Amino acid sequence: MQLGMVGLGRMGGNIVRRLLRNGHTAVVYDENPAAVTALAGETGAVGAGSLEEFVQRLDAPRTAWVMVPAGDPTEATVMRLAELMQPGDTIIDGGNSFYKDDIRRAQVLDAKGLHYVDVGTSGGVWGLDRGYCMMIGGHKEAVDRLDPIFSTLAPGLGEVPRTQGRGDRDDRAERGYIHAGPSGAGHFVKMIHNGIEYGLMQAYAEGFDILRHANSPELPEAQRFDLDLADIAEVWRRGSVVSSWLLDLTAAALATDERLDGFSGHVADSGEGRWTLNAAIEEAVPAHVLSAALYARFRSRQQATYADKLLSAMRKGFGGHQEPK
């Protein structure tokens, strides 16, 4: 099946490669001509020098997967494609868009007879080989038509043991992709995925921080332990309740840099973690852990916060210059 790809960064490029390797064809475009040239040389891929040419080279009904940075670049690309494409064509937003933007765009495109499909993908740099876990939103008609693409990109059953009791449930979930619902549903589910990811990561981070400080001089000497954190991460990978892919990554990192001296401690966050909390607040669902995980990242990027200084100012106020209490 033919797919058009706009945006040939690592994600977009590897998605095309995984499709080509499995017999699909692609028309590719990127603002950077070198990226187009690099990929257009592979069997089954055709390059385009402009968005107009890109659309012309696609066979109707056309499918254009947009894989450019979320926010303004995605907005501009989707809206420009919407002008160039024909009724019955489909635009896929495979980036990390905000689901309310998907809902809005889908309405705009719907009025033009175009389909809009949002695909949240997890897998990152590992996807080319492992496959991409995909959460898809959009009209059933469009999503079903594109099934050969999604089926190829997905990890498939692999060596992961089957879940008992699924009966005749939709088997796409087992193969690593789902049609989550109407436009926006794909990115909504992906957003929550990332919110959970933040929480999981913070749970490990706090636990290992406590292990790390088990020899703190604040503790009575007889109650201190010098623990080997690399071995602890490793041992939990087998037979323990906390085994996970994130733990695998932790074990790998600690195996070669147990003190984590290679990191500054500044941790970035992306839109999904923030939007997850906005969604929780809108739904009135308590989200203590997911919030705390995000706030820890905010805090990691600051020193000497105004909040902390204000605590000291109050303490000075009621306790005098020496701050006794």
Next chain:
Amino acid sequence: MQLGMVGLGRMGGNIVRRLLRNGHTAVVYDENPAAVTALAGETGAVGAGSLEEFVQRLDAPRTAWVMVPAGDPTEATVMRLAELMQPGDTIIDGGNSFYKDDIRRAQVLDAKGLHYVDVGTSGGVWGLDRGYCMMIGGHKEAVDRLDPIFSTLAPGLGEVPRTQGRGDRDDRAERGYIHAGPSGAGHFVKMIHNGIEYGLMQAYAEGFDILRHANSPELPEAQRFDLDLADIAEVWRRGSVVSSWLLDLTAAALATDERLDGFSGHVADSGEGRWTLNAAIEEAVPAHVLSAALYARFRSRQQATYADKLLSAMRKGFGGHQEPK
């Protein structure tokens, strides 16, 4: 190698069984004679009718694994065994003891020439087949002598991919057990394991709760989604960043009871989750996520808390009878 086991509940019984299946022998005792009879019938196992007989039947240097409920029962059993056993013998506490109790007991036993080894185990009902992930504290001499036991009980390398870069690190971690440090270290590491477990579980719980309420009437109608949570859990098992054993369990539960009507919502907690926070506080390590996870369980067992009522009382105070704000 011969092991004595006191306490033949599911955990103790299955530990013995896994040893017997692999050529070890056992002397077994339980307050309940039926439990002794049941196990003593298996090849390699010998039963005892009393703690005294139990000790007599063991060959020196004796090893007695205590697998009875944490707290008073463990304390009483360990102390009684300490009276019956001889210098050079070893007592293993395989339950969920508080690590400071381990440190204290080890000192008592040390004065008698006895070894004390604390073993934190994860794996529960799955251990007989999957093996037990073990975190061990105690003197090197005693832990090394018992290696044939631990090596058999552990999961082994299994099908879990090897971690790159471990080089010549202790290979016991890869096989599913570690000698974490002196007495108490085993239960300390197991305690943090459970604290992390609480945090991981709560991260999933909050995320799925937000997904569940994505069709909340609090939301604008155009922004609601009816999501299939069973399929979402399933799809994340393949290729996503949040895959884990806990997610596998979640997917299995949701496959047959997506609404989770089979559960009351009351969630128990055990000592380890609480002790983890005590340790964090003693070490002055922030543990927002692990705390929130524990508190969610506390809250799950209450209705109409006094705290909530006090909020309402204040609101009435400043807002008048109709509580407007």
Next chain:
Amino acid sequence: MQLGMVGLGRMGGNIVRRLLRNGHTAVVYDENPAAVTALAGETGAVGAGSLEEFVQRLDAPRTAWVMVPAGDPTEATVMRLAELMQPGDTIIDGGNSFYKDDIRRAQVLDAKGLHYVDVGTSGGVWGLDRGYCMMIGGHKEAVDRLDPIFSTLAPGLGEVPRTQGRGDRDDRAERGYIHAGPSGAGHFVKMIHNGIEYGLMQAYAEGFDILRHANSPELPEAQRFDLDLADIAEVWRRGSVVSSWLLDLTAAALATDERLDGFSGHVADSGEGRWTLNAAIEEAVPAHVLSAALYARFRSRQQATYADKLLSAMRKGFGGHQEPK
């Protein structure tokens, strides 16, 4: 000075009354004619039977204070007034609007030569006598012109001790009102005020909850206390670090209903608490306490959450039917 008031509920009505008592005059309107009649009978007040008549009865430059429910009613009233009023007139939104709505409306009104002033007020039912604490956003010109109104409505210096060191800072703050900044700034500051309020309330609520459970059967008998919470709240009112108006209200509530049996435990929340978190997230400022306070209210209105049930489901998965760990 003359003020027009649209919306004669408790807040709007009392604001007018406080102005009338101090020599100002008012034109008043409400959808409910009875509310107009009730207030129009007081010296200095004139009623209107429609928004059109309301505007006609005001002297130029007109000032219309809108005190109707936030959201759609305020939006509709402001926009209708914007059609009826003349360049140089001012519309005040005294409700609990979202500050981004203020910013938007101010732009719309500005294009028509109208002023838009947003006033966040704290004080509620107590304001008629104590005065209203006001945080004001808008053009300096409009805010300055209305100073006689704000000065009268504000509490004034009262018996509150002066803050040392303010030097020649703006004395309006001491008298209970500030010009916080351009349109939206008033409601922004009021929003954060409410966010803090949530946090303060929750701090007291948790503390008293711990006091309340000091005789919990979970505790060793020798460490239980039966505490008199009404006396504790009262004693902290004098000389302690935690004295506050909220504590005064707590003491009053507990004096007559120490067990708080008069409350269900369900606690409402308003937009400001939620928007405060949205603002924190947008600014990347950690807000653990303010979040936790809001989530406690969300949780208070639920029983047996899906999140809690999912924890149980996982526990069953790894622990077997009896959920042992």
Next chain:
Amino acid sequence: MQLGMVGLGRMGGNIVRRLLRNGHTAVVYDENPAAVTALAGETGAVGAGSLEEFVQRLDAPRTAWVMVPAGDPTEATVMRLAELMQPGDTIIDGGNSFYKDDIRRAQVLDAKGLHYVDVGTSGGVWGLDRGYCMMIGGHKEAVDRLDPIFSTLAPGLGEVPRTQGRGDRDDRAERGYIHAGPSGAGHFVKMIHNGIEYGLMQAYAEGFDILRHANSPELPEAQRFDLDLADIAEVWRRGSVVSSWLLDLTAAALATDERLDGFSGHVADSGEGRWTLNAAIEEAVPAHVLSAALYARFRSRQQATYADKLLSAMRKGFGGHQEPK
């Protein structure tokens, strides 16, 4: 009435001074002879050169108030006094002891016929003039006998408005002191007081931090505000729901140093905040806010935590070298 005071630091010294000013007498002792000399010069005070002399100079039944640092110094002083004093005498621990230590000590003293009274005090440097808010634990007999002392030290009704509806409740609470319960109850209540104090402070701190960042470059330019935080703190002091003594202190601090440049951001914490959480955990009471407040202080004293570095390590693991997501 005569009181013996051991420990003449600011707290102990000022307590004696407040008593002397109101006609009581005192025998005073401190390890530092200069402190004894300084105070013994005041009318009604007698100095002692040793603990033995201190006890000899007291009239039976003796009352010794211990006001030395919590922990080992208090323990040693109380135990030494217990050896020197006679049945019927009373030892007061006025410091910040852990309530479980009070319970233990009371049992030891009880066996000797001595009374043990624990007094938690709030008021710090302001107590000499404002009076001390006291929470008292111990036998009714001893507490009642010492009422003249407590009554004098307490703030009294002052200018604080009376709480309606207290009826015939114990009027000591209104005058600023309570007999909270048996030994330990005084420090238990004081402990929770401090836990609440942490929560209140953090609520203000977070709120002002959000106000401070309202002009963050992360925000759209049209939605930024440059706020005057000193004026905001001041305006809330009059008529608002969040008025409190801590807000008074905040307003005073910001009046002269709005940017709080005089503070490093490192915030200390004391035992009470930690013990409050331990108590909450023992009672199974959720304490999200009080925990978060303590953890914020822990975090304020660190840079580049191990937890944060581990997050980065995981991010690198799943996102590749460039850490894209």
